[in-house]
C-alpha cells in the first residue's frame with residue numbers, strides 16, 4: 001500500500017447497497033480501487049456491508065464502533081492505517097442519531113493521527129432520517145443520497161453540547177468518555193474538513209441568478225471555441241469532439257452537439273445529474289441557443305430534458321481523468337477542447353500520452369489554461385515558492401484544485417513531445433509589474449523551489465489559449481498523410 005492511497009471508512013450499521021450506490025454515482029471523492037479490510041472477529045456489523053456484497057475491486061474499511069469498541073480493535077486499526085496518508089470517514093447519519101458508533105469511530109481515527117475528511121448526508125437527508133426514526137433506506141426528496149462535509153465547528157458543537165438523554169446509561173457513559181477524549185483530540189489533531197470535497201461534487205446552486213450566470217458562461221465558452229475553428233460552426237458537422245473537464249454542466253459541448261458534432265466528455269469528478277439544477281439549466285440554455293442561432297438543431301438538449309439524464313444519443317460521459325482515459329479508442333477524435341482543466345492535471349506525461357493517442361492525425365486541440373495559483377488569484381505565482389514536497393501535499397489535499405503550477409513554456413513542450421504542433425499560444429492574463437517585482441525577490445530566496453532560477457519573462461503570462469494540431473505520421477505513404 002503506497003502512502004498516497006486513500007481509505008474510505010464505513011461506520012458500522014451502514015446500509016448494504018448504499019456504498020455501491022454512492023461509489024457508482026461518484027458522489028464520493030475517493031478512488032474506487034480500494035481493498036476490503038474487516039476487523040478481526042467483526043466480519044460485518046448488523047445491517048452493514050458484508051464482504052460478499054462489496055463489488056470486486058472496491059475497497060472499504062469497516063470500522064468498529066459503539067459496542068464493538070475495544071483496545072484490540074483500536075490497535076488493529078491503527079496498524080492498518082499506518083501506511084495511509086489520508087482518511088475519509090463517512091458518517092452515514094448525524095452524530096445525533098447514532099452517536100455511539102459514529103463518535104467512537106471518529107475517535108479511533110483522530111487517534112490515528114491522520115488527516116481526516118468527514119462526510120455525512122446533507123441536512124435534508126439527515127432531517128428526513130431523524131423524522132423517519134433512523135430509517136436507513138430513506139432517500140432525499142430527489143431519491144438520492146448526498147454527502148456533505150461535516151464542518152469542524154459543527155462537529156465540535158454537536159459532540160460537546162448535545163444532551164444524550166435518549167441513550168441507555170452504559171452508552172451514555174461511553175459517549176461521555178468519548179466526548180472527553182474528543183475534546184482533547186479535536187484540539188490537537190489535523191482535522192481537515194473545509195473545502196475538501198471537489199467543487200463538482202458540492203451542492204449545486206439552482207437559483208435563477210446562478211442558472212442565468214451558468215448559461216451565459218456555457219454559451220460564451222462555446223462561442224470562443226467556435227470562433228477558433230477553421231470555418232466556424234460548419235467545421236463541427238459530423239465531427240467527433242471530446243471535452244475534458246466540463247465542470248458542473250455540459251452546456252458548452254452540448255452547444256457544439258446542437259451544431260452537428262458527436263460529443264463526449266470526461267471528468268475526473270463528473271458532476272452527477274441533479275434534478276433540481278440540470279433540467280432548469282438545459283431548458284434555459286436551449287432558449288439561449290434558439291435566440292443566438294435560429295433554426296439550430298436542439299434535439300440533443302431536448303432528449304436530455306425529456307429523459308432527465310444523459311442519453312448516449314446526446315452525449316457520452318465518462319467519469320475518468322485524462323490520465324486514465326483508455327476507454328476512448330485510438331485516433332478517434334477530431335477535436336479536443338478544454339477550459340481551465342490542464343492546470344489541474346496530476347500526471348502530465350500520462351495525460352498528454354492519452355491526448356495524443358485518442359486524437360486523429362491532423363486533429364485539433366483548443367485548450368484554455370489558467371496558470372495562476374488558484375488559492376489566491378491576487379498572488380498568482382505564490383505557489384512557485386513551495387518546495388516540491390510541500391507542493392505535492394498541497395496539490396493532493398486540494399484534489400489538484402490549486403493548480404499544478406506547470407508554466408506555459410513547460411506545457412508547450414509537453415504538447416510538442418507528445419506529438420502535437422503548437423500553432424499558437426495566445427496569452428490573455430498577465431501579472432502586474434508591481435507583484436512581479438515583489439514576487440521575484442521572494443522567489444530568488446526560495447532555494448528549495450524548482451523555480452528559484454526561473455526566467456522572469458516566462459513568469460509574466462498566467463493564462464492563455466493553446467491552439468494545437470496533432471502531427472501527421474512520419475510515413476508519407478500512409479493514406480491519412482497523403483494530400
Ligand SMILES: C[S@@+](CC[C@H](N)C(=O)[O-])C[C@H]1O[C@@H](n2cnc3c(N)ncnc32)[C@H](O)[C@@H]1O
Nearest residue numbers: 245246247267268269321322339340341344345
Ligand atoms: C476549473 S474546473 C473547469 C470546469 C469547466 N471547464 C469550466 O470552464 O467551468 C476544472 C475541471 O476539470 C476537471 N478535472 C480536473 N482534473 C482533471 C483530470 N486530471 N482529468 C479530467 N478532468 C479533470 C475538474 O473535475 C473540473 O470539472
